[in-house]
Amino acid sequence: MKIGEIKDISAGAIGGLKRLLPLAVLAAILAGLAFKYQRLDLSKRRFIKHLARQLPYLPGRYYA
Amino acid sequence: MADYDVVVIGAGCGGLTAGALLARQGRRVLVLEQGERIGGCCSTFEKEGYSFDIGATILEIIHPLEKAFRILGSTFQEEVELIPCDPVYDVYLPDGSRFSYPRSVEETAEVISRLSPEDARNWIRFAEKMSNFLDSALEGFFLSPVNNIYDMLKMLRKGPGILKHPDLFFSTYQSVIERVFRNLQVRQSFSYQTFYCGLPPALAPGIFAFLSFSEHYGVYYPRGGMIAIPQALKRRGEKFGMEVRTSSRVTKVLVRGGRVCGVELADGEEIASPVVVSNVNARTLYLEVIGEEHLPWLARRGIRSCQLSISAPVLFLGLDYAPPLQAHHNLLVVSMDHLNEYWFDRYKKGMLPEKFFSLICYSTFSDATLAAGGCHALNVILSGPYALREGDWESVKMEVAERAIDNLSEKFIPGLADHIKVMEIATPLDYERRLLMPQGGFLGLDMDLFHSTVFRPASKSKCVEGLYLAGSSTHPGGGVPTVVASGIIAADLVDIYEN
C-alpha cells in the first residue's frame, strides 16, 4: 500500500468518526440522563414521566 | 342587529366577574346560567334550616377580588363581610393528635418549634421565600393574560421576582417541602394543600409550595356563605345594566365564518351577540358546545389532550350540637407518600382510598347564622375518583358516608354520629350533573406546568374570533380568586380587541 493510500484511508476514517461524534455525544448524554433518571427517587421519576408523557401535546395546547 | 353586545355562558365567579366588568365598560351584557342558582362551585344551598357551601369553603389571596370590585366602583369589603379565619387551620395527625396553625408566621413558628426547633427556623426562612415569590406572582402571573410567548415575557417583566426561584419550577411540591422541613409531622401538616392544585405531592409543581404558606396572608369566610361573593358580583354588574338569566342552558355557540355570532339555548331560542365569554369547562366548550369542526386539527388535538382535574365526594352534615372542633378548616392529614399511593395505586385505578384523610370545613364556627338555634354545619371533603372500578356512586355513596362518619366519630369528632340531623352527599357524578363540570373536576383542568400559562386554553380564543374564556379551565386556573382574575383578564381583552 502506498503512503498516499494510507493517508486517504485514515482521512476517510477520521471523517467518518467526525460525523459519528455528535451522535456519540448525544448517545452519551442520553445514557447519562437515563442513568441519572434511574437513580432518582420514585417521586421525582413520576414527576418527570408525568411531564414527558405530555410533551407531544404541547404544540396543540399552545394553539388552543 | 345583535340582541346583546356580549353573552356570558355560566354564572360562576369567572363568568360573573367578566360580565359585571364588561357591563361597567358600557356593554349590554347577558349572563346565561343553566342552574337555578348563581355561583357554580362558589355557592350555598339550604336544607332544612342548614346552609351548606357547594364547593369552595374559604378565600385566600383576595387581591383579584379587591381589584374587580374597585373597578366596579366599590370595595370587596364593602360588598361582602369577610370573617377572618384564625387559626388558618387545625391539623389532625393519623393518631388523632391535633395542633393549630395561627395566621401569624411567628406564632406558627412557635407551634412548629414544639415539634421541631430546627423546622421552626426553617419555617421562618420558607415563609420569607414564599412571601417574595407570591408578591411577584400576584403582580405578574395572576392578573396578566398569557395567550402566547410574548405575553409570557411581558408577564415576567411585570413580576421578574418569580425567576429568582428556579428551584420551584424544576422540582415537585414534595421535594420542596422535604428539602425545607425535616420533621415528619411538620411535613404531614403541609401535605394536604397539594390537592388545592388538584395533584398529589409527587406531581404538583414546586411552585405550588406557596399553598402551604399563602394561608398566612389571610384566610376569610364571607358572612352568609360563599354565595355572598357571586351575589355581590351580580349586584354590582346589575348596577351597570348586566342581566342574569338562570335555568337557561346554552347548547351551542353559533359560529359563522370563524367568528361567534350568538348562542342557542336548550329550548331552541337563539340570542345574537358578536362576543361570547364562556365560563364553561374549556373541553366541553370546544368539543361539544362549539363543535370540533370549528377547530384546526392541532388545537383539537391539544384540547382533547387536556386532563380534567381531581374530583371527590363531599358530605354535608347538619348537626344539633357543637362538634368539638376548634377551627374553620380542619385537615385530617396523612404523609405525602400516602397521598401519592392513593393517587397512583387507587384514584387512577378507580378505587377509594385505603387510609382516611379529609378536609372538614366547620362553617358555623365562623358564621353562626348558617344554622339556627345552636345547630352547626360541616362540609367533609372526602376522596374518591369519578369512575369507580367496582360499583357506581349511587350504590356506594351511603356506605362511603357511613364509613367516614364512623371514622370521624371514633378518632376526631366524638359524638358526631349521634348528632346528625341532616345529611346530603355530593359525588363526583353529582357535580357533573348539577354544575356540568366534566367528571366533576373541581378545578376544571389539571394544574401542572403543562396545563399552565400558554398551555392552558387561552383567554382569547385562538380558534374562534369573538370568543373569550373565563373560569378555572383558562389562565390562571382554579380557585375563587383565581377565576375572578380570569374574569378580569377576559374583560380587559374584550376591551382591547372588540371595539
Ligand SMILES: Cc1cc2nc3c(=O)[nH]c(=O)nc-3n(C[C@H](O)[C@H](O)[C@H](O)COP(=O)(O)OP(=O)(O)OC[C@H]3O[C@@H](n4cnc5c(N)ncnc54)[C@H](O)[C@@H]3O)c2cc1C
Ligand atoms: C368541593 C370544592 C371545594 C373547593 N374549595 C375551594 C376553596 O376553599 N377555595 C377556593 O378558592 N376554591 C375552591 N374550589 C374551587 C373553586 O370553587 C372553583 O375553582 C371556582 O369556583 C370555579 O369558578 P368558575 O368561574 O370556573 O366556574 P364554576 O363555578 O364551575 O361555574 C360555572 C357555571 O357555568 C354554568 N354552566 C356550565 N355549562 C353551562 C351551559 N352550557 N349553559 C349555561 N350555564 C352553564 C354552571 O352551572 C356553573 O354555574 C373548590 C371547588 C370544589 C368543587
